[in-house]
Amino acid sequence: MTESILNPVAHTSTQTLRRIGELPHPRGLPLLGNALQVRAERIHRDVEAWAAIHGPLFTIRLGRTTALVVADHELINAILRDRPDGFRRPSVMARVSDEMGGERGIFLAEGADWKNQRRMVMQALAPHAVKAYFPLLARVGARLQARWLRAAQAGQPIELNSDLKRYTVDVIAGLAFGTEVNTIENGDDLIQQHIERVLNAASWRSMFPVPYWRYVKLPADHRLDRSMKELRAAVDGFIAGSRRRLRENPALAERPSNMLEAMLAAADQEGSGIDDNTVVGNVSTMLMAGEDTTSSALAWLVWLFGRHPEALRKAQEEVRRIAPDPAAFSIEQMDALDYVEACAHEAIRLKPPAPFMPLETIRDTVIGDVQVPADTVVWCVLRRESMDDEYVRKAGEFLPERWLRPDAPKQLGMPFGGGPRLCPGRYLSLLEIKVAIASLLGRFDILSVDAVKPDERGEVSEILGFVMGPGQLRMRLKERG
Numbered sequence: 001m002t003e004s005i006l007n008p009v010a011h012t013s014t015q016t017l018r019r020i021g022e023l024p025h026p027r028g029l030p031l032l033g034n035a036l037q038v039r040a041e042r043i044h045r046d047v048e049a050w051a052a053i054h055g056p057l058f059t060i061r062l063g064r065t066t067a068l069v070v071a072d073h074e075l076i077n078a079i080l081r082d083r084p085d086g087f088r089r090p091s092v093m094a095r096v097s098d099e100m101g102g103e104r105g106i107f108l109a110e111g112a113d114w115k116n117q118r119r120m121v122m123q124a125l126a127p128h129a130v131k132a133y134f135p136l137l138a139r140v141g142a143r144l145q146a147r148w149l150r151a152a153q154a155g156q157p158i159e160l161n162s163d164l165k166r167y168t169v170d171v172i173a174g175l176a177f178g179t180e181v182n183t184i185e186n187g188d189d190l191i192q193q194h195i196e197r198v199l200n201a202a203s204w205r206s207m208f209p210v211p212y213w214r215y216v217k218l219p220a221d222h223r224l225d226r227s228m229k230e231l232r233a234a235v236d237g238f239i240a241g242s243r244r245r246l247r248e249n250p251a252l253a254e255r256p257s258n259m260l261e262a263m264l265a266a267a268d269q270e271g272s273g274i275d276d277n278t279v280v281g282n283v284s285t286m287l288m289a290g291e292d293t294t295s296s297a298l299a300w301l302v303w304l305f306g307r308h309p310e311a312l313r314k315a316q317e318e319v320r321r322i323a324p325d326p327a328a329f330s331i332e333q334m335d336a337l338d339y340v341e342a343c344a345h346e347a348i349r350l351k352p353p354a355p356f357m358p359l360e361t362i363r364d365t366v367i368g369d370v371q372v373p374a375d376t377v378v379w380c381v382l383r384r385e386s387m388d389d390e391y392v393r394k395a396g397e398f399l400p401e402r403w404l405r406p407d408a409p410k411q412l413g414m415p416f417g418g419g420p421r422l423c424p425g426r427y428l429s430l431l432e433i434k435v436a437i438a439s440l441l442g443r444f445d446i447l448s449v450d451a452v453k454p455d456e457r458g459e460v461s462e463i464l465g466f467v468m469g470p471g472q473l474r475m476r477l478k479e480r481g
């Protein structure tokens, strides 16, 4: 039985509904379907290119799985709003995490579990809570600036992607654990290496056609098991430490100084439905959801500054007027960096860290004029109309000013998702971006930002892993005179 109709305005009762099998689709091979036509690291571009040919609703087939691809922002909006009852994240993600021995945090939780966790995570990431974490952000920004100052004075190039990753790792790990890991000054942190291994394994196992690890473990699978154990022990230790601090200083529950304290305080509230295992799952979720997303957005923004001197000049002017020195950064200064924020939105429009979102239907439904059975894989293509001149003036150009106008294209791209599962970290990530950009532009002139291995057009490649980031970038800076 059809239980829900998404976007009923898209069809009338006199129109007949189409079935999934009647939709246009790129021609594929028997058995394999379109599997050989897509490449994992650029699948977002493959799907965008097909959307340009087949329109906003079509299917692709990867082996035995047929996915409905939706590339229309009104339909996507309706889909994202119809959660948690109508759509879930792909079940393979939760299965892979369970098999690895992970605890399901908010990103993988569904139904009532998700509702309980969402309440807790929203408390930990609410703007007033994030403001309380600001001193840590400013400290990490100052360290990033000091690292870049050493490189500028020595005339050395900066490995941009990895430095920005250190910055977001230090911020998120500091907030999630209440412990400063300082990878900017001390090099890679052991916990970080375990997280990296777990993330890579999770992405890889979600795509691998045969789950061999259920039957036989290769050395890489044993390493993964060890990383899971080490991580669990570390997070248990951080939780025990935070619980001790909360006991010794109950006022912290009202004004938590980091996400872990905020989550524990929310978990301890009457009827929260949250136990310590769920807190463990969410500490890890924060680390995974909060690092590559923000560091990729930042890397793209700096790369775009390298190509748009006029926007760079305006951003520099704003930073030097409002927030020139990390030692004196304040939340009010960051809130006043309107042009830098517009640059961040524009960079995320052109280069969204999450350019498409895979989901699954929970019940029979109708999307547009298509009847969609329960358990169908649905891919939402988020970057299509936001890059189309029909919807956005000069869509391919980097024009931050468009975000300062009342008709800013806010509804189109949905880079932070939408509906009840809208990214709860968007305020924190924008703040992190502003702190990093102010630390950069306040002290330095950018001499160059170049792709180490440019693509055939001389541009930096878009590489889709856990998120969509740029290929390796190298930056040269000069200390401001």
Ligand code: HEM
Binding pocket: 080, 106, 107, 108, 118, 121, 172, 285, 286, 287, 289, 290, 291, 293, 294, 297, 352, 353, 354, 414, 415, 416, 417, 418, 419, 420, 421, 422, 423, 424, 425, 426, 428, 429
């Ligand atoms: C530029 C940076 C970021 C981008 C582009 C981004 C994007 C997204 C997107 C597209 C989703 C899926 C939303 C949906 O299903 O509708 C999401 C979910 C999520 N994000 Fe972010 N994110 C960013 C930064 C962060 C940060 C810094 C954190 C936290 C520290 C965070 C935490 C989360 C969590 C916990 C979820 C799951 C929410 C849920 O399922 O209810 N994100 N993010």
